[in-house]
Amino acid sequence: MTTPAAAPGTAPRLPNGELRRQVAEVLALDPAAAHTPGAIATALGGKSSGAVGNALATLEARGEAEKAGTSPLTYRATAKTADAAKAATVAPRGAVPAAAPPKPAPSKPATSKPAPSKPATSKPATSKPATPPAPAPLVTGPVRRPNGQMYHPRKLSGLSDVTALRRLRAAGVSALMYGPPGTGKTSVVEAAFDDLVTVQGDSDTVTDDFVGSYVQTPDGRYEFAYGPLATAMREGRALFIDDATLIPPTVLAVVYPAMDGRRQILIKSHKNEVVDAVDGFYVIGGHNPGVHGAVLTDALSSRFSVQIRVPTDYDLAVQLKIDPKAVRVARNLAQRQEKGELGWAPQLRELIAFNRVADAVGMSFAAGNLINTAPEEDRDVVAEVVRNVFGANVTPLELGPQF
Template sequence: MTTVPTTPTAAAPATTAPAPAAPGRLGQGELRRRVAVVLSDLPGDVFTPGEIARALGRSAGAVGNALAALTDRGEAELVSASPRRYRATATTDEAAKGGGAPRTRPVPAPAAAPARSKVAPASPSGTSGASEKGSAKGGKAAPGGPVVRPNGQTYHPRRLADLPDVAALRKLREASVPAMLYGPPGTGKTSLVEAAFPDLITVAGDGDTAVADFVGEYTQAPGGGYEFVYGPLVTAMTEGRALLIDDATLISPKVLAVVYPAMDGRRQITVKAHKGEVITAAEGFYVVAGHNPGVHGAVLTEALASRFAAQIRVSTDYDLARALDIAPRAVRVARNLARRQESGEIGWAPQLRELINFQKVAGVLGDEAAVANLLGVAPEEDRDVVAEVVSAVYGRAVTPLALGQQV
């Protein structure tokens, strides 16, 4: 089970805040407007999501998501990434206009502005501060470049509905439209979600995943006795964070049913194991799922599919593989095998993960070993066809990577 720190038993997010803003759910885009008001009232100052959240009486996760959306539109600027600090741009005041709460209300104490770099910092959507300002006339930030994931690795956005995929997922979250990403393992589904949502909590699904892995369970306390430790679903709900259910179709439908009430109009769950406590989702709570069709044991039920209005196919980006300087012949092998997989001739083809691993092995053991290893990772039932394609591309017979004679 994924263990998370104990959170308050109240059905509201665990934030300390005054009550300048009315509690409860806001209308679509209203939190973003209120955050813009804070920034535009003090255009020369910088703020963390937590500082704005305390002033508005909202969760830091929800405010962070609103700031990311404003940055995508060029209506806020990410000044520093660690900790995240934001300030107004030339178009923030326009974002702050409209109906809703009045502008006069408490504002957070400004954080000390960090030293400015000559190079504009990258925004979560992959656009630089300079490009955001340059796009102010158009009202939207232009699609940008790579996005740094929480683990420090780089994600390269792809096009989705005329937007960078990271920005598209954030818009779906803003509109409370749950998304399911499906495609072969290793195509970057998890990487995309991590790049889109810095506040992400993940449940890794398998056949043994239980209800307790979502809502929590009693564990032995250090001082004796037992205490209830909340699970990732409750944490995401109370803190207004994004929840990724990875390999969701490997989880028993009876277990997944615990998430459904949190996703529909009720936005509540009952934790039967903890005195029947009712948990209500804070603003910003969002569920996204990953599904690997064709993987043994993966079953996409109608009940699960119907909960995700947006279902997005994710496949390997071979152009990106070339841009990452992966050997062209290895990319050609992957393309050829992908076509055979689509025709039903085989069930496996190398995805971006395997191609990246190919490059790593080549860098350590050489190209010949990497080619042999690529054949070796193929499932046995597909290995003859894979060997045929690899041999045709490389112009020589290839066998799986194996130990040879004693040296």
Template sequence: MTTPTAPVTGTRMGNGELRRMVARVLADSPDMQYSPRDIAKMTGRSSGAIGNALKTLTTAGNAEQTSTKPLRYRANAATAAVAASTAPAAPPAATATPRPAKRARKATPAPAASTAPGTPVTRPNGQLYHPRTLAGRADVEVLATMRASEVPVLLYGPPGTGKTSLIEAAFGDLLTVQGDGDTTVADFVGEYTQNPDGTFAFVHGPLPRAMREGRVLFVDDATLIPPTVLSCVYPAMDGRREIVIKAHAGEVVKAEPGFYICAGHNPGVHGAILSDALASRFAFQVQVSSDYELAVQLGVDTKAVKVARNLATRHSKGEIGWAPQLRELLAFQKIATATDPATAAANLIGTAPEDDRPIVAEVVKTVFGTALTPLTLGARVR
């Protein structure tokens, strides 16, 4: 474990220096969990100051709190970027920072990946995400680098391939807007709600919250949202980095450092349209497909994986409009474990769109050696 040189206690540090020092301690030993007192002993700083730095890093998504009693922290996918940066690791006090300084921060070289290949990352729901290779590095590390460089990311691919899982694994300070045709501007910026006493108060939505707190906003199924609604996000993504909430007396919200927007797109879903305005604002676009080898490693029946591969090949040739993705395969295994493989295979047929079921049933019969039909209720149990 590499221990940073302890500074002279009492020496005044520059803006963000203590946070970067703490981040280096965490990043140097990513498997270790530290208390504020542990890091205070290593750096010669007060445990109170270290505790505040750890809280700031965690709030910004640049570290992870692992327990409350005792209080412990450890590095996450974004910690190394903060440790290697020369810019403040968290929002400084509000000042009129000139744009040239911001451009200089964008030019900071990307740090080396801190996530070891093959090391699972814990998502907020406690489930593990298994990083995949992207541009020669772990995907979670690449996304963390894109955030540090303020390059918006768009993930696209069929439902169930793991786009949301990747975003949740990469960013621990995530706020999400689930898009659909009924999404409104209020779902992004907020709206007035009635209090118990009959009065009304404006409740800010996830967009201004993410901007003020320097957090990540994930717009899932962004291409299902009407373009006129989605345009409310654009001022926060360009050089202005601010929005005006017309419904709240023209309130102006400015983005703090760390604020970042990413989105998901399902090209095959009816009504999903990737407009030029949307595509141009997401400079880094990544196709996400199912990792069938991962499905095998996670214990999915190899016959089910063979069915998925066959159907994926047919889908690529335009012979069928659907193929099982990782989500369906994991569900298959859960059902097979709870019942039996034949029941899970029959359910897989029923999961397919009605027009595609004959081909799916044919492939299932070839692989499993049994003709199966979608699950249906039978006569009353006697």
């Protein structure tokens, strides 16, 4: 593997698509083996496993790699991997090969008499207006997520949620998905965009988590590794800021210039480099209003022109063969939550967990665990509803005396 030589005293920087080429090269060297992102990152001399994971997801979307397993997440080579390892390529969405330059007109032999000149006349330019791109087609069938699970699109104002998000991206309109944890915000975003890079926000998120930082190479030098924001801008990809409202506002402000008309950021820690967003770059956010510390500021809200509420789809829970009694408990608690009688109700994530627990250790155990899952201030109401559905003998999980 070769990279461009760096100027003396400076760390080399990978050009666009080079990391993806290197990842493909590792896969191609042992095409029958299944590789984890971490193993590939180690093979590449300590690259970021997150960056390698994003490269693998892009290779998979292009058919240049395939997912071999999900627990742990592994990838293997396909018939196209060897070609992907030959040269770094970056093709933003919608890009087409450049047209060949027109051939010059054949020269005419010189004549003894010059052609009479005609007076210059200015004619208004007549150009046909550009044809707008066709809108993304309606998607109603299941869509495979990066983890291999299938996402079933939900209705959104006459469209499917996947279709709507893809059309918003094409129009450059950022969207904010909000709702309780476990309702499927991440799932729909991953289903809508196969070139996604993600920032998982929390109170400890710093600017470097967006733009990147210097990392040490095996030979002791330091090179700059671009973060998710800079990567998405340079490669024309979608950026998902999950739990955006948990990130300190002073840190989140680094994204604002990329989302407005400037469409660029300044990386002060990397020689004041200016990164411009190429076509295809898009930002989508996730917000959990009920989570402690989540604050949707005016500055953040104004950047997301579309804001979509994501409630739990209890009909989908039935389709997924979640126990009907558990679904009935969840619906009851959700209705009470809407009335303001309590602050918590089981979402799809908790219902899926309920089925797994019930299969492992029994229905009574899973029902007791549902009570324990509720916040302490809501536990009495939840226990009442659970007992009304599953029976009065259900108790919260608690260790008893020795056998």
